[in-house]
Amino acid sequence: xxxxxxxxxxxxxxFLSVTLFFGFRFLRKKQSTESYFLARGKVPAWAIGISLLxxxxxxxxxxxYPGEGYSSNWILLVQGLMGPVVLFAMIxxxxxxxxxxxxxxxxxxxxxxxxxFARYYSSLAFVFRQFSAMGTIFYLLALALAGMTGLNTTVMxxxxxxxxxxxxxxxxxxxxxWLDVVQGFLLFASGIxxxxxxxxxxxxxxxxxxxxAHAAGRTGFGPFDWNFTRLTFWVMAINGIFYAVQKYxxxxxxxxxxxxxxxxxxxxxxxxxxxxLTVPIWTLFMFIGTALFVFxxxxxxxxxxxxxxxxxxxxxxxxxxxxxxFVISAMVSAGICSMSADLNSLAAVAVEDYYKAAxxxxxxxxxxxxxxxxxxxxxxxxxLVALCYVGMGDKGxxxxxxxxxxxxxxxxxxxxxxxLFSPRANAQGMTVAIIACILFxxxxxxTSTRIGADNHLLLDLGTYNFxxxxxxxxxxxxxxxxxxxxxxxxxWPYSVPDRQLLFLRKRRAHA
Numbered sequence: 391x392x393x394x395x396x397x398x399x400x401x402x403x404x405f406l407s408v409t410l411f412f413g414f415r416f417l418r419k420k421q422s423t424e425s426y427f428l429a430r431g432k433v434p435a436w437a438i439g440i441s442l443l444x445x446x447x448x449x450x451x452x453x454x455y456p457g458e459g460y461s462s463n464w465i466l467l468v469q470g471l472m473g474p475v476v477l478f479a480m481i482x483x484x485x486x487x488x489x490x491x492x493x494x495x496x497x498x499x500x501x502x503x504x505x506x507f508a509r510y511y512s513s514l515a516f517v518f519r520q521f522s523a524m525g526t527i528f529y530l531l532a533l534a535l536a537g538m539t540g541l542n543t544t545v546m547x548x549x550x551x552x553x554x555x556x557x558x559x560x561x562x563x564x565x566x567x568w569l570d571v572v573q574g575f576l577l578f579a580s581g582i583x584x585x586x587x588x589x590x591x592x593x594x595x596x597x598x599x600x601x602x603a604h605a606a607g608r609t610g611f612g613p614f615d616w617n618f619t620r621l622t623f624w625v626m627a628i629n630g631i632f633y634a635v636q637k638y639x640x641x642x643x644x645x646x647x648x649x650x651x652x653x654x655x656x657x658x659x660x661x662x663x664x665x666x667l668t669v670p671i672w673t674l675f676m677f678i679g680t681a682l683f684v685f686x687x688x689x690x691x692x693x694x695x696x697x698x699x700x701x702x703x704x705x706x707x708x709x710x711x712x713x714x715x716f717v718i719s720a721m722v723s724a725g726i727c728s729m730s731a732d733l734n735s736l737a738a739v740a741v742e743d744y745y746k747a748a749x750x751x752x753x754x755x756x757x758x759x760x761x762x763x764x765x766x767x768x769x770x771x772x773x774l775v776a777l778c779y780v781g782m783g784d785k786g787x788x789x790x791x792x793x794x795x796x797x798x799x800x801x802x803x804x805x806x807x808x809x810l811f812s813p814r815a816n817a818q819g820m821t822v823a824i825i826a827c828i829l830f831x832x833x834x835x836x837t838s839t840r841i842g843a844d845n846h847l848l849l850d851l852g853t854y855n856f857x858x859x860x861x862x863x864x865x866x867x868x869x870x871x872x873x874x875x876x877x878x879x880x881x882w883p884y885s886v887p888d889r890q891l892l893f894l895r896k897r898r899a900h901a
Contacts, residue, residue: 398715405719426562427738435656442664444570444727459679461697470672472630495742496645503809505817513743515800525775531725534702555769573723580720581674588681599684618858629861636803642735737764799864801827804871810893819879826874
């Protein structure tokens with residue numbers, strides 16, 4: 391690929407300088423653990439909404455979505471399309487609930503509803519999920535930048551990791567949110583520019599691109615058959631519903647945004663704005679991949695074999711000087727902002743759920759220092775995970791992210807739904823359900839994962855192997871929690887839970 395030119399390098403340098411400025415800008419402010427992790431009341435609702443967009447959008451969107459649109463149809467977009475359906479159904483009571491009953495950690499609610507075991511289990515599931523996702527984002531971004539600049543992938547992972555840790559250490563959540571605002575505008579503008587340039591390069595423009603893509607099966611969301619052993623529309627739709635419940639109802643990175651807003655109404659406006667912006671951007675970058683497929687059908691020379699590399703290749707070989715620097719800045723910004731939010735949330739959970747329990751009664755300054763230490767620790771672990779991905783094969787990164795999310799879901803959406811809607815569910819029944827969920831997940835992973843040159847299963851139980859698609863594993867883990875949790879609770883005496891923890895609290899109060 392062509393190397394970067396001086397104007398591109400200058401544009402990227404300016405962007406990185408602005409990024410560091412946001413960290414230093416808030417360093418001089420006196421910080422507490424609340425201001426460092428929440429910045430409560432200091433940021434307007436519109437900025438929180440764009441920050442939520444930037445939290446949900448990452449380099450995975452920027453690079454893997456075009457890769458999937460290039461190599462397949464739009465089926466992996468179905469999961470994101472379920473988000474608005476779930477969000478508009480549940481956000482009206484979830485936001486006030488969390489702002490009323492927790493301080494910082496999402497999983498404080500799980501303890502108040504089902505005890506400490508549920509809190510530790512759900513927070514650990516979040517930690518494992520975040521590390522696997524962050525490692526993937528680190529790797530994907532570093533791989534693309536290495537191909538564009540000629541630098542080593544490992545070096546790029548280390549450089550990006552250090553930059554993200556510095557931003558968090560200096561500025562905390564307020565710096566992360568305002569950087570997210572810049573990134574949101576960059577991402578949308580760069581996506582529009584890239585799509586227009588791809589369509590401009592396609593013979594026949596948009597109508598010609600649509601005709602060729604449709605004829606090649608690159609449009610639509612199928613197959614639509616009810617077959618859970620392979621990737622179908624219904625697998626993605628069902629998985630997407632539970633994914634959205636877990637993301638908007640029990641994910642620390644999102645719930646922290648609810649807590650940051652000044653009022654309940656501001657939090658609601660921010661959340662709706664974030665979702666209304668997120669789905670169009672997911673769609674935009676998926677369609678960029680579709681347009682790239684058409685373009686390289688017409689100009690096949692030199693196209694990379696790996697789908698995730700096609701968009702970076704187009705950027706470096708087809709975009710004008712200056713535009714390349716702008717697009718790369720947006721791509722880097724997407725990764726930095728998403729992972730900055732993840733690091734901040736991981737540190738918040740580590741301090742609130744674990745460190746305070748191990749060392750209670752310390753000063754707020756002590757916990758603030760511990761939080762910064764957790765930022766460093768989380769960043770180092772994420773870098774190590776990314777380095778493990780360096781030897782990854784040609785499997786699409788977006789598919790890996792979705793699979794890991796399903797494996798590490800841990801039935802958290804099931805715990806959340808049972809806690810909200812079933813007053814009869816209790817801590818003892820939930821403990822049994824969590825143990826059952828762990829056993830089921832272990833069984834499903836071991837009997838469906840193949841390794842080695844001979845592609846043998848980790849555990850072969852013959853006809854009793856888990857043969858359905860990996861994305862259904864996450865769905866079943868939530869259902870195990872719901873069914874076993876409610877059923878097991880019936881074996882213990884009924885005790886009335888705190889009404890403010892239940893969805894039916896207000897309705898019963900009026901009855």
